[in-house]
Amino acid sequence: MTTVEGIFSPVSGGRISSEIVGQIEAAIASGSLQQGDRLPSERELAEIFGVSRITLRDALRTMEALGLLDIRVGASGGAFVQAPPSEVVEKTFGHMVRLASLDPDEIAEARLAAELNIGNLAVKRATPEDIEALSNAIDMGRKALAEGSYDTSYSREFHVLLARAAHNRALEILVQSFGGAFSMAAVRAREPADVAHRRSLDEHERIAKAVIARDAEAVGRALADHFARSTNLGSRVEDLLGSAYSED
Amino acid sequence: MTTVEGIFSPVSGGRISSEIVGQIEAAIASGSLQQGDRLPSERELAEIFGVSRITLRDALRTMEALGLLDIRVGASGGAFVQAPPSEVVEKTFGHMVRLASLDPDEIAEARLAAELNIGNLAVKRATPEDIEALSNAIDMGRKALAEGSYDTSYSREFHVLLARAAHNRALEILVQSFGGAFSMAAVRAREPADVAHRRSLDEHERIAKAVIARDAEAVGRALADHFARSTNLGSRVEDLLGSAYSED
DNA sequence: ATATGACTAATGGTATGACATATAGTAAAA
């Protein structure tokens, strides 16, 4: 009775709304729909696809969640095609962490893995504007620290700017996404917050200076030390640095 | 007339379904809802939240798109909480590329940036099982090549296995996600497919052997050469390798 | 002239109620 195995393949037969999502995605992939384009109104689309508004809205809602559509109400509202914002990736990593399918320490390590090479690229590609932005971020941080308004967003900002200096948007999105998922990690407090913040700023400055000096090795060591202290990785950072690691 | 600026903040007032998504996500974040848990049926949830089924389904559809819920029909069906599969990230990068908000070459470079350090980790952490799996993948590839059934999925498999040997799931997800977005990149064909495939397999073998020899530098060079040939990066791989690069 | 305010039209958001379809489990029939 199992002699015909592998001859037939399962019929698609999913949801109708999935089929609609597929068609719209295909239109995007083919270039028929581009960023900024506006889809017809829900009522029109429902008629075009020959489905009810409910089914059509299911499809739109799915694509909105994926960040592919920006849906606005009111006159001249509608569904507008857009490139998914990096927050979509960031939120997904966050959910993975929360559901324990991903360990925050793994994310910290992956981030260091990426940032070490971000450092290499930044050393080669940082423009005067990039360096200006990095210095600025540190100054702002110091000012905030003095006023007592410093929070971790200043650190995230610095790391994103460093990634930007590498001139690779994929790496920039990575740092942002990992940063979001990582910020809710359970990093044990090794020292009082203000001391930790000051230390963090000092380390950022050390990284920036190494970039300015175009010294790739110094950037790598500075990054490794920074991660060794501000994450749970500890001496595991050595795994990424060859044997050249030192906690100074 | 602008004397009260900064006193008021815009009211939230979004969709009701967004509010529901927020509540369910909060339940997941707090641990009240865990992987595998089943939510009440749509009708029950609608009553619990005091909304219509339509509104409630909007919320579920959104969370399904994010990969947080697995919705099944039929008796004993329903909405089950799950950790988002890595395909969610992969698809998002794909959409970014298709909508031109991300350049395939940038993804290739980011992948190399990640894989260079994956190589470092693999050298330190690869188990006999990991090495066995890598060798196996190469053998399978050679067999497929001989039979003419080789395709790029063999290459992706190898790179994922290499990431697995680094024992960091975040990096593994990265390689998978970048691989998906990258596979649709416009890589110019520099040589006939079968020649390229054979070369690719040879390079994979060189990488694997360097891992087996626990030679981190050799792994790095092998990876850089591999990317230099199989992507559009060309000599740009040098930016990631310091000055130690050589196209052998 | 220039605000102000009322009106209008377009569009997405939500509600009801009904029926269709998929599926696990159970009981009856062969």
Added chain:
DNA sequence: TTTTACTATATGTCATACCATTAGTCATAT
């Protein structure tokens, strides 16, 4: 013991109506 039929419980889809938001128009008052 196997097959078939039925049932209960889910989600999927539909039709219709009405609400809420918003850009634009145009009349009106200052």
